[in-house]
Amino acid sequence: MKVYNTLTRKKEKFVPLSNEAVTMYSCGPTVYNFAHIGNMRTYIFMDLLRRALKYENFRLKGVMNITDVGHLQSDADEGEDKMERAAKAQNKSPYEIAEFYTNVFFEDLDKLNIEKPEIIAKATEHIDDMINYVVELHKAGYAYETSDGIYFDISKFPKYGQLSRIKLDEQMAGARVEENTEKRNHQDFALWKKAEPTHIMQWQSPWGMGYPGWHIECSAMSTKYLGKIFDMHTGGVDHIPIHHENEIAQNEALTGKKSVNYWMHGEFMLVDGGKMSKSLGNVYTVSQLMNMGYDPMVFRYFCLNAHYRKKLNFTFEGMDACKKAYNRLLAALYLHKVSAESALPEKLEKYEKEFYEAIDDDLNVPLALGILFTMTKENPSKDYFELALKFDNVFGLRLDNAGPYQEEELKEEIPTEVSELVNARATAKTNKDWAKADEYRARITELGYAIKDTKDGTVLTKI
């Protein structure tokens, strides 16, 4: 498989360190709030990568972190802890908050048919590993203590900035962040923070009570489960400049060796052409989409329709298009499912090869979807259905749900006024009184229902 490596900014052939299993670390959620659809896009990307690797017969050892430790609002060492703020707002303990949102997160993964990585690592269960890591860095001279914590000394790691390709001296030092005067370098980041007595989540450490910095969490846990050097690391593009840069510094300071061979990042999802943000009120969750009548698979399809390294603009117009496309896809596949015919082996081979090449080329899933659509246009054959299911090992679109095209069932009760009109229209139709029939239909429409005459009878849908 060829994958795009952020480190080299090139597509490279993927060669694992070991034949046993691909070692992959994926940045997971901070569980202080609902994950939104932008977050989920990144996990869908991770899932596609995992599925594609499996399709190519790699075995996997994946780790995903659950950040259930509070981190500060800003790296400027001020501001409130996110977990604590949520806890206060909901009058619960941080652990309750974390548990609640962790569960919701996994439910969302399930809804979107995202496979859980083999190992799920909670930050609060790895505090000792983090402390040990900080101690090591401190001993080796890469960290120093200030009045409020232990910081990583960037100047001791000259390679800093290799992933994002920033030049440190060109950054606007302190432009939007209050400088912490005790820090030796502007980019130095906290490995461990000393806690104020009021801070709820804190642990005993060689530096008194405190809590870990965000970046050390991922380094400690990836090292613990995957070793100092592993194959792949995934995350969102926003993590490139700070979080992953810091991880590299932490991991490589001690070994002097490249810690991750392939860095892969999923692009952002935009909403209406701009950034998703709570203040703009354009943040959606999977549950909200479901309440609006969108099956989670429609959202997954929406994400699959664009390459993972391209920004994807979320609009409801786009979602409607995908909803239709997805439903038609299932309907088309159903014709193959119920067919007893066989397909020409050379055609099956051709589609399978095209699909493989698309996936193999840095996960060109949009192209692969196009291939699937083209295949469904073939004369119905159970073989095409079987092949589609094989493709679905990568797509994860639950194509086995293929069934005859169905109108959405009305979830609510139909008002008697409407059902009476439906009956009256049926009578008028039987009497070939078209004027009356059309009049009834117009009134049904006014009441918010659409009426369709199918060969199996009249169907009502909500407008």
Next chain:
RNA sequence: GGCACCAUAGCCAAGUGGUAAGGCGCGGGCCUGCAAAGCCUUUAUCCCCAGUCCGAAUCUGGGUGGUGCCUCCA
């Protein structure tokens, strides 16, 4: 100010040197009393300018426009 990405039909989106996948929509047709749904079918020369090449959406240079990051962030 710095870094990065992007610009393909009405919309979404593949394609990165050999003559524009796929989806939605629109138009046309079949079906229907008429509609709707369904099915069939049609629909672009690739932001602008200059250059390289037998040949460029694809490479180079210069513009213009958009987005993200540089602060927690998927």
